Amino acid sequence: MLSVGATAWLAVQLTTRAIQEERGQVLSDDSELLSRLSGYAATHADWDGVESTLRTLSRTLDRRIALTTAYGKLIADSAAPGTALPARASATVDPLRIDTYSEPGAQLAGIDPRAVGPFRLSDGEVKEAAAVAEQRVKCLTKFGGGGHTERMPSGRTVAVPEGTSETVISQCAGAADRVVMPSERTALAALGKLMTGCLPGDYKHLLEVDPTLRELFGEDVVPGMSDNTVGDRQIQNCLDTARRTQLDPYVAAPATLYLGDREQQRSGFDLSPANKTKIIGVTGLVLAVTITLTALVAVRLVRPLRALTAAARQPTEHHARVAVTTKDETGFLAAAFNDLTARREQLEAQRKAMVSDIAHELRTPLTNIRGWLEVTRDGLLDPDPDLIASLHDEALQLQHIIDDLSDLAAGDAGTLRLHREPLAADELIGQVAAAHRSRAEAAVVHLRADTVPGLWIDADPVRMRQVLGNLVTNALRHTPTGGTVTLAARQTANEAVLTVRDTGDGIAPEDLPHVFDRFWRAEKSRSRRTGGSGLGLSIVRQLVESHGGSVAAESAPGRGAVFTVRLPRVGEPEGDGL
Numbered sequence: 001m002l003s004v005g006a007t008a009w010l011a012v013q014l015t016t017r018a019i020q021e022e023r024g025q026v027l028s029d030d031s032e033l034l035s036r037l038s039g040y041a042a043t044h045a046d047w048d049g050v051e052s053t054l055r056t057l058s059r060t061l062d063r064r065i066a067l068t069t070a071y072g073k074l075i076a077d078s079a080a081p082g083t084a085l086p087a088r089a090s091a092t093v094d095p096l097r098i099d100t101y102s103e104p105g106a107q108l109a110g111i112d113p114r115a116v117g118p119f120r121l122s123d124g125e126v127k128e129a130a131a132v133a134e135q136r137v138k139c140l141t142k143f144g145g146g147g148h149t150e151r152m153p154s155g156r157t158v159a160v161p162e163g164t165s166e167t168v169i170s171q172c173a174g175a176a177d178r179v180v181m182p183s184e185r186t187a188l189a190a191l192g193k194l195m196t197g198c199l200p201g202d203y204k205h206l207l208e209v210d211p212t213l214r215e216l217f218g219e220d221v222v223p224g225m226s227d228n229t230v231g232d233r234q235i236q237n238c239l240d241t242a243r244r245t246q247l248d249p250y251v252a253a254p255a256t257l258y259l260g261d262r263e264q265q266r267s268g269f270d271l272s273p274a275n276k277t278k279i280i281g282v283t284g285l286v287l288a289v290t291i292t293l294t295a296l297v298a299v300r301l302v303r304p305l306r307a308l309t310a311a312a313r314q315p316t317e318h319h320a321r322v323a324v325t326t327k328d329e330t331g332f333l334a335a336a337f338n339d340l341t342a343r344r345e346q347l348e349a350q351r352k353a354m355v356s357d358i359a360h361e362l363r364t365p366l367t368n369i370r371g372w373l374e375v376t377r378d379g380l381l382d383p384d385p386d387l388i389a390s391l392h393d394e395a396l397q398l399q400h401i402i403d404d405l406s407d408l409a410a411g412d413a414g415t416l417r418l419h420r421e422p423l424a425a426d427e428l429i430g431q432v433a434a435a436h437r438s439r440a441e442a443a444v445v446h447l448r449a450d451t452v453p454g455l456w457i458d459a460d461p462v463r464m465r466q467v468l469g470n471l472v473t474n475a476l477r478h479t480p481t482g483g484t485v486t487l488a489a490r491q492t493a494n495e496a497v498l499t500v501r502d503t504g505d506g507i508a509p510e511d512l513p514h515v516f517d518r519f520w521r522a523e524k525s526r527s528r529r530t531g532g533s534g535l536g537l538s539i540v541r542q543l544v545e546s547h548g549g550s551v552a553a554e555s556a557p558g559r560g561a562v563f564t565v566r567l568p569r570v571g572e573p574e575g576d577g578l
Helices: 002-043 050-061 123-142 166-172 182-194 203-209 211-217 233-250 273-312 329-377 385-413 425-442 461-477 536-546
Strands: 063-069 074-077 091-093 147-151 157-161 255-261 421-424 446-450 456-459 484-491 495-502 550-555 561-570
Touching: 002 050, 002 063, 002 091, 002 255, 050 063, 050 074, 123 147, 123 157, 123 166, 182 233, 273 329, 329 385, 385 536, 421 425, 421 461, 425 446, 425 456, 425 461, 425 484, 425 495, 456 461, 461 484, 461 495, 461 536, 461 561, 536 550, 536 561
Parallel strands: 446 484
Antiparallel strands: 063 074, 063 255, 091 255, 147 157, 421 456, 456 561, 484 495, 495 561, 550 561
8 A cells, every 4th residue: 555655646746747847837938928918018009010929929839829909809819810719818918007927817006117108218318328327337347346237128228236335336326327317307297297186295206106216217316305205005006097197108008818729729738748758657657556456455355355254154053253364444344243243142042041031930830820720620629718829829920920021022122101290209219118018027127218308200100119119029038037128219410319228148249240131030049939030120120211211230248239220300390370
């Protein structure tokens, strides 16, 4: 997997780099194209004669280039006449609103510096400015520095210092070095008039607001200029609007630019052959490595899955298991299969034990009834009241087992019907204690109740008496003479807690987890003197859980046992208003 990941990463990196190279080239070409066309528009009053420039750019960049007016009228197109324009425009060429470094079409508030209009110097002024600039370069060179001259779009030549200290630069700067020429002064005056009403002061402040003008004329060209700097956005906007108004007659109108392939048969990025070869080679390597590793992984995965399939096809009674050889998803699946097999084996054992227990519990009373009836039928014994009473007790025991099994079956099937109503815990405890008091007195066991008033639960009264009755019966059976069985009720924040505590011999730790299992008894002899049918505590758990509660047992040998029932508590019911 690491090899596949590494190879895939390499392929992605190569592809990304190739695309970035191609895209960078395209963006660079588009930026250069937009700059060239904006420069043409900045230096021409209209688009007449742009066809030759357009076709030269088209041949150089191998791109179709077309220009239309803002209203869709074709200005020039490098494609054959009649060829449909591309579906989408690429940019707007407007020298008064352009940013060639943004995405195509994102025309911002910049003005192309090549749009100089009335600020263009005359031939004489060009020569005069060039002479001044050359004199300054000589001065910079004389005092240990250096420099060169650069010609600006307006025709003005300026001196650019190179590696020269500020002292030398100041020493070689003169008043005539950046003097405003007559043509420029006339243009500045016209610009100031265009800003009348939104710019305080005269045109001198323009040099402080606009960086292009400040670079063009310097910062000290007009003696006595105000020291207050005007930097307000409103003034800057006023200046931009005035400059566009002044330059508009000297530049070409905005045009819409369409770009496409020369034959208009390709779309997207046309990668170079070298990049195509790299991508194809790496992709082939990725496929080869992926296929090899996939085959190896498939064999490794299929082997344990086949073992699982063979084990699952075994007969149910075999309880087959598989070896867990890995710690991945397949290993987890094998462990889950083994766990499921173990639970199924356990359930099967419990089912067999339950069938045997039910047969035993039903056989005993039925055998007794059948034996006494056969003796009476043969005339060996008269049906006196004692015999009738004995047969009646056996029938009651049989009926009791059947009723218990019926309750458990209804609980398992979810058909156990509960008739809930608000039930006071102290009344419930009192009723159960009164019902079992005679049995407690006969066993010489003290039965007492300990409750608090005002504790209410939402429960079926009959079923809750059955729950506590089973627990009390079980406690009386295992409490020796002179012992005590206590019924108690208390409350927590959200629960009602009912407990049955005895002072009997207790339950062994190994037996405690099984006390609620069906047909389970600590005495394996199944003696009815010391144990019942083994269903009472199972029914307790079934009924409590049907009420949304829980039951638990705590015990230690020689310290008795405590059975705790927890049920959701409710508020005291409102009166009937009488």
